[in-house]
Amino acid sequence: MATTVLPRPKQYDDTFFKPISIWLTTTDHKLIGIMYMVTSIISFVIGGIFALIIRLQLSQPNLHIVDAETYNQIISAHGVTMIFFFVTIFVTGVANYMVPLMIGARDMAFPRVNLLGFWLIPVSIILYYCGFFTGGSLNAGWTGYAPLTEKAFNHGLGVDFWALSIMVWAISGIMASTNFLTTIVALRAPGMRFSRLPLFVWAQISTSILLLIVGAPLAAAMILLEFDRQLGTQFFTTQGRPVLYQHLFWFFGHPEVYVMILPAFGLVSEIVPVFARKPIFGYMSMVAAMFGIVFLSMTVWAHHMFTVGMNTYVEGFFMLMTMLIAVPTGIKFFNWIATAWWGSVEFTVPMKFVFGFLATFLIGGITGIFLASVPVDTQLHQSYYVVAHLHYVLFGGSVFAILAGIYYWFPKITGRLLNRTLGEWNFWTVFVGFNGTFLIMHTLGLEGMPRRIWTYANPAWATTNMIITISSFLIAFSILLFLINVVQSWNHGEIAGNDPWKGNTLEWATTSPPPPYNFERVPPVRSFMPVRDLREAGELVEQEPVLTAT
């Protein structure tokens, strides 16, 4: 059926290489989304290089590849970069791109706030890295516990730059959250009731609520720390209350884990039904589970503090609430499996990454139960067991889901498919490398290797550390394949067409890449799988593909 194709504005060229003036000034949620994602991938590479330096330093006992002070700066920069500048930024970017498309909107509710929110991120990143050029960056771990970050023990500007950077980051996060919530509430297409929102959009609602609530306490902790450092107050100093800092930080810090993992849950909930050709199992319980997680995640922060010596009843409360998070997470897990059960599951690269996510995130979830148990945690806390656990959650969880999301939505964003062969190599090498790195890392913690140590003398840990280091380079190789794939396919990949996966949600109804206004005509929405409904009814309007083979 022939439809009149609206002329596309000249400034919105279909290639990625647009004039820089467009990138700098655009308020288009899609271009801003791309900028978020590209920024975060650059951070991922930088954070990865830090990780490799860490692994080289620890590969054998008593090595001296970097000195202890530099090592402490590197582990801090690795944590801050990966958590604040990679995962959180990436999920914000992908949501920026996809949420308006998925709800059938033309743009975000506040395009210029979106623009400002994005540009605060490079400011935040540059502020953080300024520390490296002014005599030493943050050297107290990404958590920056006081009093180690106080003036008495940390004279340099690194801590100040970090605190400023995190404040700016928190403001940006609050802007993005407000924007997402307003967009989703106000700009849904006709028929897109809340009960028909794609689960990725629900994930974004829950993430935004979480970040809105916990972003401010984080900024407050940083401001109080700066008062201590610059104005001589005594909030967290040796004379003050160092433990108060931990409460403030973890009240943000733990929900932040869910800020990073809930969008991953949303991604998985979108991808599994498409490739299993079955609707998501238990839509309502999926939504309820997300809000269960939002609520519970704000009542568990002190499980990071079981060794500071709290009252045992307080510890018991935080232990119980932490363990309860396993319930909504379990619901989601079983629902995903049930979605694929009896399906006709196509193991494309995104689906492989989703199954990689399920297989590895499960381990992170289970070790979380061990860590939640107060007596056991007193042994595992601050050891390599925790490092392994958190990487199973953030790498095996978030990063696998992010990679799945990239393989899934790359054709929509660029109009071209990522190369499948490279994708398969990418998946298998990262899966083997990841488990090789982090599975045996648990045993190091059990045997008494504390985290954040610059080096160690114990020869019993040497072999395990060597295996870990070798595996970590396999991850790096895999990420290199991924980057080659992205760059190569962006220019020369196979033309995807508008709907290469036979998707369920509205973004697949428009062209790849979508025009600036997203939809010529917003398709009717009759369920939470509007595009699938149209396809089955034979009503899917074939848009003229934007890209043609050249």
Add this chain to the structure above:
Amino acid sequence: MRFLPPIYFHLVARSARALITTIGLAGLAFVLSSCDLGGLSPIFPEPVSPNGKDIYDTYFYISLVAIAVFVGVEASLLWVVIRYRRSRQPAGYVVPQVHGHAGLEIAWTLAPLIIVLAIAAYSFVELQKNFQPINNQEMTVKVSGHQFGWEYDYLNGVVVHQEGSLAAEVTPFVVPTNTLIKLQFDANDVIHSWWVPSISGKTDAVPGYDNFSWLKIDKPGKWRGECAELCGSGHAQMQIMMQAMDKADFDAWMAKQKAATTSPSPSPSPSPA
């Protein structure tokens, strides 16, 4: 909408068989891995203090549940990969459009709930038993952390200075065996954390904040530990050496220390503030 396709019973039988095989194999793997493989132990070192033993047991019992859950869920994922992949489905397979099932969803809400409540209850009992402040101790030692070492004050004038070092063995903190000892923690500068895995869990030494732990070691020996809270550039060298002696040996050691304290010490260890 069909909830149970006709191949259901056949599938259940096959999946049950696959599940049992997988659990058997994984169980075997676990038993094998429990044998000490050197550097790859799946559990803590054998503890020598009752509170450490309780932690060890708690870890072990949680492991049993955790391994069952792990094997069950991974097996069902594997089953989906093997059985429901598109290439394995017959041509013209009509995918049942199942939107959910209240009974199942309630079941897998309640099952994890019951499991975690049981684990939490068990852990809470342990918590009440071993983590309350004690006052029936036979001896008290004040442990104080600084950048980068530990002081052990026996409250009788004897103080062991354990300056951190990676190059040589550090001065041991000596205690008598079979004696209930209360440890009181403090720090002079930043937060440190005292951890000897063979004894028990770690305890943070927070400046200006009372914290405590206890130990009762059942055999003579030496055990290593480390500071577990990043405390600056010397964090890695903040090694701990713990030594337990028979009561008689300990008394002799203590007498020697007292004599050394009353006469001027030949090697005052520097303690940076």
